[in-house]
Amino acid sequence: xxxxxxxxxxxxxxxxxxxxxxxxxxxxxxxxxxxxxxxxxxxxxxxxxxxxxxxxxxxxxxxxxxxxxxxxxxxxxxxxxxxxxxxxxxxxxxxxxxxxxxxxxxxxxxxxxxxxxxxxxxxxxxxxxxxxxxxxxxxxxxxxxxxxxxxxxxxxxxxxxxxxxxxxxxxxxxxxxxxxxxxxxxxxxxxxxxxxxxxxxxxxxxxxxxxxxxxxxxxxxxxxxxxxxxxxxxxxxxxxxxxxxxxxxxxxxxxxxxxxxxxxxxxxxxxxxxxxxxxxxxxxxxxxxxxxxxxxxxxxxxxxxxxxxxxxxxxxxxxxxxxxx
Amino acid sequence: xxxxxxxxxxxxxxxxxxxxxxxxxxxxxxxxxxxxxxxxxxxxxxxxxxxxxxxxxxxxxxxxxxxxxxxxxxxxxxxxxxxxxxxxxxxxxxxxxxxxxxxxxxxxxxxxxxxxxxxxxxxxxxxxxxxxxxxxxxxxxxxxxxxxxxxxxxxxxxxxxxxxxxxxxxxxxxxxxxxxxxxxxxxxxxxxxxxxxxxxxxxxxxxxxxxxxxxxxxxxxxxxxxxxxxxxxxxxxxxxxxxxxxxxxxxxxxxxxxxxxxxxxxxxxxxxxxxxxxxxxxxxxxxxxxxxxxxxxxxxxxxxxxxxxxxxxxxxxxxxxxxxxxxxxxxxxxxxxxxx
Numbered sequence: 001x002x003x004x005x006x007x008x009x010x011x012x013x014x015x016x017x018x019x020x021x022x023x024x025x026x027x028x029x030x031x032x033x034x035x036x037x038x039x040x041x042x043x044x045x046x047x048x049x050x051x052x053x054x055x056x057x058x059x060x061x062x063x064x065x066x067x068x069x070x071x072x073x074x075x076x077x078x079x080x081x082x083x084x085x086x087x088x089x090x091x092x093x094x095x096x097x098x099x100x101x102x103x104x105x106x107x108x109x110x111x112x113x114x115x116x117x118x119x120x121x122x123x124x125x126x127x128x129x130x131x132x133x134x135x136x137x138x139x140x141x142x143x144x145x146x147x148x149x150x151x152x153x154x155x156x157x158x159x160x161x162x163x164x165x166x167x168x169x170x171x172x173x174x175x176x177x178x179x180x181x182x183x184x185x186x187x188x189x190x191x192x193x194x195x196x197x198x199x200x201x202x203x204x205x206x207x208x209x210x211x212x213x214x215x216x217x218x219x220x221x222x223x224x225x226x227x228x229x230x231x232x233x234x235x236x237x238x239x240x241x242x243x244x245x246x247x248x249x250x251x252x253x254x255x256x257x258x259x260x261x262x263x264x265x266x267x268x269x270x271x272x273x274x275x276x277x278x279x280x281x282x283x284x285x286x287x288x289x290x291x292x293x294x295x296x297x298x299x300x301x302x303x304x305x306x307x308x309x310x311x312x313x314x315x316x317x318x319x320x321x322x323x324x325x
Numbered sequence: 326x327x328x329x330x331x332x333x334x335x336x337x338x339x340x341x342x343x344x345x346x347x348x349x350x351x352x353x354x355x356x357x358x359x360x361x362x363x364x365x366x367x368x369x370x371x372x373x374x375x376x377x378x379x380x381x382x383x384x385x386x387x388x389x390x391x392x393x394x395x396x397x398x399x400x401x402x403x404x405x406x407x408x409x410x411x412x413x414x415x416x417x418x419x420x421x422x423x424x425x426x427x428x429x430x431x432x433x434x435x436x437x438x439x440x441x442x443x444x445x446x447x448x449x450x451x452x453x454x455x456x457x458x459x460x461x462x463x464x465x466x467x468x469x470x471x472x473x474x475x476x477x478x479x480x481x482x483x484x485x486x487x488x489x490x491x492x493x494x495x496x497x498x499x500x501x502x503x504x505x506x507x508x509x510x511x512x513x514x515x516x517x518x519x520x521x522x523x524x525x526x527x528x529x530x531x532x533x534x535x536x537x538x539x540x541x542x543x544x545x546x547x548x549x550x551x552x553x554x555x556x557x558x559x560x561x562x563x564x565x566x567x568x569x570x571x572x573x574x575x576x577x578x579x580x581x582x583x584x585x586x587x588x589x590x591x592x593x594x595x596x597x598x599x600x601x602x603x604x605x606x607x608x609x610x611x612x613x614x615x616x617x618x619x620x621x622x623x624x625x626x627x628x629x630x631x632x633x634x635x636x637x638x639x640x641x642x643x644x645x646x647x648x649x650x651x652x653x654x655x656x657x658x659x660x661x662x663x664x665x
Contacts, residue, residue, distance in 0.1 A: 055546060083550075090548035102539035106638060107561050116557075117547040150637040166547065 004174055004206045005031040010068035012049050012058055019278040023049040025230035036207040038217035041227035044274050047210045051176040055093055056085050091121040094167035095176040099183045100159035104151040110162045111147025114169050121170045136165040141195055157188035164196055171203055178210045214257060218242060226250045229275055229285035236310035246312045248290045292316065333626045337619060344618045345407065348611055349390050357605035362416050393611065412612045417604045422612035425597060432503045433593035437578035439509060440517035445571060448521045452528025457555060459533060474522030483515045483588045501589040512589045516582055520574040527570045531563040565636055572628030579624065580617035
């Protein structure tokens with residue numbers, strides 16, 4: 001199947017007068033049409049920056065895509081002119097942000113916030129766009145009659161439903177969901193997530209689901225990419241990565257989760273902190289925290305090794321054969 | 326909403342009590358003597374004492390203040406007091422105090438509206454332009470101009486304007502009066518300069534703040550053009566604090582255009598106040614100050630109601646009486662003060 005999204009060697013920096021934050025460092029990813037890719041990693045791993053890069057929305061002037069290609073349906077996003085990019089945004093690629101409390105304009109009715117996207121991209125007259133807004137609200141489980149209400153009249157979970165309605169209003173081909181449920185209560189999380197995955201299936205939308213919740217990945221995603229310090233360290237199907245996690249970082253992530261089947265007093269967190277993105281270590285970025293790091297890891301950057309679509313960026317897995325496992 | 330407005334109008338009472346008490350005390354403490362002003366300097370000591378008694382000036386301080394509030398009975402110098410909207414007659418002109426105020430106030434309103442309109446018409450767009458290109462040359466230039474505008478003394482700026490436009494170019498008259506629209510140009514420009522600078526800086530910082538918000542990112546992600554993002558999504562949000570500032574400025578303009586009115590010999594309430602102070606005309610001073618305080622409070626109330634029109638969150642808060650609307654810090658502070 002053809003990839004709807006193909007990111008190759010993406011490098012994004014945020015620079016100020018004093019320092020350069022290396023947020024994304026040679027990231028490569030691809031997403032097949034109609035699939036859901038889970039992008040997991042700690043806060044600061046560059047997940048959101050990656051998603052913003054796809055929309056060419058990395059905040060300038062500090063943020064800048066330094067190099068790499070982003071192909072959306074074979075088209076190079078970075079080569080598009082600003083007005084062409086605006087045609088893509090909202091219509092072909094939509095994005096859902098983490099915090100629904102701040103993602104909606106407080107002075108505009110939710111109906112209008114949905115309708116304006118429709119008007120922008122489908123050129124519908126006002127009445128039709130308002131009707132569509134009502135339909136979208138119904139679709140996410142909010143009565144259409146509430147389209148004249150303002151965001152402050154909705155709860156957090158309902159606001160996120162509105163945000164989802166905005167994102168899906170023009171039936172985009174690709175949806176970038178940036179921790180869509182992190183800011184919500186646990187009970188609401190499940191509802192919103194279920195509603196979202198139903199709609200995704202219904203519309204056949206391809207999704208990049210950014211999260212640090214491995215449970216969400218297991219339930220909703222087809223593929224997983226683990227990100228660390230701005231690069232993908234492990235990539236594969238959910239079965240591959242969850243059944244046979246290879247990169248020490250991925251293994252560490254699973255070790256930080258409570259296991260209901262086994263009796264254990266303590267979780268095993270990954271020691272240390274994410275490296276300072278202004279001063280990344282030489283060699284493998286994970287080596288300072290890696291329990292299995294060798295001298296080679298500290299000196300030499302690992303490259304990808306692949307086995308049946310399961311890709312790992314680690315010296316332990318060089319040349320396709322497993323060493324020391 | 327009505328209940329809210331009524332409550333706010335009621336709050337005028339403590340505000341006025343505070344303001345008048347301060348001004349009254351100040352007048353009481355100044356060495357001038359109204360009896361002497363009325364009689365002139367050649368009166369005999371006996372006539373002078375008689376006049377003091379007639380005017381009620383021989384009474385203790387608090388009694389005099391109560392007279393001022395609730396009236397003073399005397400065939401010649403009596404009045405019904407502030408509570409009944411009557412402060413008697415001016416010692417100097419013998420005109421009814423509030424009559425003079427009411428005849429001059431519309432002139433001040435004309436200047437104030439003109440100045441505020443000019444300040445908004447220039448300040449808001451310039452602020453937006455600055456905010457959309459922060460730290461650019463354009464922004465820097467506007468910033469310098471705004472600093473100049475905010476820091477230049479009014480009397481000096483007025484003099485410069487008069488020198489150029491009236492003396493050198495002869496385009497505009499140096500004396501202003503309300504019946505000649507052209508003559509209002511210089512005082513309006515003078516008066517608006519300060520507000521313009523403040524409104525511009527406020528718009529800029531408020532816009533910068535709003536442009537960083539998540540909902541602006543949402544709007545951009547929808548594919549909306551930058552113009553629409555700025556006009557529809559950012560500007561309205563950014564205007565909320567600007568309205569507060571504009572409202573406060575308007576209050577100041579209505580009450581405090583003293584310098585400008587004086588320089589352009591304009592018959593507004595500021596001129597009246599200054600003249601009254603020169604002449605130690607106590608009733609006229611107190612009357613003008615009270616009037617200005619009332620206007621200032623009402624303008625603030627109006628601004629708070631305006632919020633409801635622009636921000637739906639405040640409308641519901643005000644209607645249900647749950648939350649305080651912003652921008653009434655003064656009234657609140659006074660309220661707290663009087664509770665203690």
